[in-house]
Amino acid sequence: MIQEVITNITSAENQAEEIVRDAAARAKEIRLKAESEADVILKQAAKDSKDATRLRQSNAEVAAQRKTEMIAREGNKEISDFISKCVVNEDAAVETVKEKLFTKYGNR
Incomplete structure (x- = not known):
């Protein structure tokens, strides 16, 4: 009977060690994953x-x-508008310069 108790205790200890090893291995697998x-x-x-x-x-x-x-489009439009105004005003400016020259120097 004592032998049976010792065998049971040894068996339980072995099972406990196996459970601990399995748990440690499983924990390692889980950590690695x-x-x-x-x-x-x-x-x-x-x-x-x-x-x-x-x-x-x-x-x-x-x-x-x-x-x-x-x-750039807005700038190009402004430039185009300015050039258009200059072209319109160019004729008037040329006429003004001509008149002043003719007035001052006459038609030579």
């Missing part, structure tokens, strides 16, 4: 961040290009 998943998530987050930055930069470049084109 979690670290691997965290690495994948971190890499994906870095990629997503870079992609988002590139997209924002691209959008900013497109917006800047559109703004530049709009300013």
